[in-house]
Amino acid sequence: MFGARLKDIRLSRKLKLKELAALTGIDVTLISRFERGDRMPTKNQLLLLSEQLGVSLAELKKEWLADKVVALLQYEPMAMEALQVAESRVEYLTSKKVHDAPQLSDELQAKLDRADDLRKRWRQAQPLGPSQLRRLHEFFDIEYTFESNRIEGNTLTLQETALVVNEGLTIGGKSMREHLEVINHSEAIGFVRDLVLGKEDLSRRVVMEIHRLILKEVDNENAGRHRKVPVRISGSDTELPQPYLLEKLMEDYFEYYELHSKRLHPIILSAEMHERLVSIHPFVDGNGRTSRLVMNLILMSRGYTRANIKGDTQSRLAYYRALQQVQKNANPDPFYHLVADEVIRSLEQHLELV
Ligand SMILES: Nc1ncnc2c1ncn2[C@@H]1O[C@H](COP(=O)(O)OP(=O)(O)OP(=O)(O)O)[C@@H](O)[C@H]1O
Structure with a gap:
């Protein structure tokens, strides 16, 4: 879970809540809520946390996204089926690098x-x-x-x-x-x-x-x-x-x-x-x-x-x-x-x- 992971990382860096709050500029009670799982950081706050904790954004974001998916599906009886549908869509979108511009070879560029x-x-x-x-x-x-x-x-x-x-x-x-x-x-x-x-x-x-x-x-x-x-x-x-x-x-x-x-x-x-x-x-x-x-x-x-x-x-x-x-x-x-x-x-x- 995102909150538990965040707390682990903070403690491993020997940082108190208020120290992390001072470093990131995020309110101390808000960080405490993140750690308890009562609130989720915004993307911007996630970036600040990753920078100040010296941990990759991708690592934090993975937990953060997983928590969002769980929050959305946890009480849905069709949760597993929905996940399967979502999985094939995501697979399609990522395999096609939908949002990336393709690399063109010199030969192709010449054409x-x-x-x-x-x-x-x-x-x-x-x-x-x-x-x-x-x-x-x-x-x-x-x-x-x-x-x-x-x-x-x-x-x-x-x-x-x-x-x-x-x-x-x-x-x-x-x-x-x-x-x-x-x-x-x-x-x-x-x-x-x-x-x-x-x-x-x-x-x-x-x-x-x-x-x-x-x-x-x-x-x-x-x-x-x-x-x-x-x-x-x-x-x-x-x-x-x-x-x-x-x-x-x-x-x-x-x-x-x-x-x-x-x-x-x-x-x-x-x-x-x-x-x-x-x-x-x-x-x-x-x-x-x-x-x-x-x-x-x-x-x-x-x-x-x-x-x-x-x-x-x-x-x-x-x-x-x-x-x-x-x-x-x-x-x-x-x-x-x-x-x-x-x-x-x-x-x-x-x-x-x-
Ligand atoms: N792996 C593939 N191998 C062959 N065709 C493919 C492949 N992937 C996509 N296609 C496309 O599928 C088309 C055939 O689909 P479909 O029969 O629905 O189209 P059509 O217009 O009736 O026929 P056609 O495209 O042969 O004129 C091929 O023309 C090609 O554009």
Whole structure:
């Protein structure tokens, strides 16, 4: 217990109560109450006590926090269950170093610098004429829909995707679902573009709306709603959070964004928000497509062009492996590189066409 520990340390330092009070500036009766467990010090008082007693703040704080948890749970019949739930949340938050800025290698920093140079050139090329803009959109939107849906297993070719989106044609031998996936993804790109134009930032509403568009008519019951069942990612043994954790994890997700949106490089931020969303996996289906659109909303709203992660087998496996590196080894580096490479490639392609 905190009080007993505090008293032990004070006595081991051969200090009387009033001596510690004089050293810390904390009232003598208050310190006596701390030691009896009648009162708890504030964070500031904790710091003063640790400094004057020559004991690490972490050591004191551990006892202090444990007492707070006990005080909260001691008369609750569900105390042990609540602790288990809290434990997995805390594990998630600490493993992701939620509040730390990541360390970037020189190689990665060089890529970010290169992307920023290209972005500057892309900005200088603005504004584009309406017909040029339309051609660019047509070209890159179709390619993006094709690749993102290919990752998910959609079998329409690039040409077929273009025919469905541009001409409204139906492709013989392909399911209704595959057609809807193409149309929906294309609509979701339009939604993201409107957000960028209207300067609307990432938010819960935005994520839910992107997801709703992705699953519209394909699975209306789950479109724009969190899953209520446990899920697995096929071919991966990554443990995904139980449904009852989703609300809190999504709250943390948006809190992370708020805390980091102005601190991280936009490419790193977009990679983080992508990876975090797929690792929470809040939806029964469509998590990948939604997360890739979220990543692109972040990039586009900061003046970059879209990162288009490819759906061929080799690229898909590299993408999955990079995600797995974050989930299993808390190593985001390969995923940062992957996103940075795609942003650079995309900017180069856009610049070639203007
Ligand atoms: N360890 C992992 N291995 C593979 N995919 C992972 C992993 N962790 C997260 N994911 C993400 O999960 C997505 C698959 O989830 P889900 O099937 O819900 O999404 P989808 O949009 O329907 O499909 P897809 O993302 O394949 O297009 C992958 O695309 C990837 O973004």
